[in-house]
Amino acid sequence: MITGACLCEANAFELDASPGPVTACHCGQCRRYSGFHAASIDCDGTSMRWLRQGHLTRFTHAGGSTRVFCGRCGTKLWFEYADGGLSLEAGMMDAPTGTRLAEHIFVADKGDFYDIADGVPQQQGWDD
């Protein structure tokens, strides 16, 4: 069982199955949003339960994808793809998470203030 909560505890979840791999995104939108770069886990909504939700705030991009965060504490909760798929933000998972960072994507757009040196596979865009 994986658990997690936002900073102010208004949102909390449980995940039955082991989560899938973590993907780090270096696109310009994820960098502005996170402050560095994003990391999230594509997630089957049926395997997770929200124990409580509050202050949910949604920001939808022109392309239809949506970022959801807690409007009180700012914790990043999940990303919704335009086709409805979900990706859970990695930062709010409690340890042990039972998962690993497995891929960097959109590295062609990465910020100029850091290098990626962890040996994890890199994709220039979404899927090279």
Added chain:
Amino acid sequence: MTMGRCLCGDITFTVNTTPTGASVCHCGQCRKQSGHLWASAQAPAAEVEIDGPVHWYDASGIAKRGFCPRCGSFLFWKAHDEDMISLALGALDEPTGITLEKHIFTADKGDYYDIKDGLPQK
């Protein structure tokens, strides 16, 4: 001059000096609020002009964290008793002229990634 903005553009900021001490914070609060890790550099608050409706959240009693209430971008961290403010590096317009110098609060890092870039860890 260094300039930055949030994802939706409601909040912009200008720094009249080059921010210093670029670091990645691995504390649990920054990991939740960023969604993974938070990278920032510091500048004197008096040298930073912020325009827009920043939502401040005090998670610890010692500092406040600023984000955009519309798009959620995590932009600022400021200790109540310090004159410096930390600015999100991801929010800066490029070229930033800034290079990461260190990792902090690595004792609290997440268990799903490794730090292998050779920078000092505290």
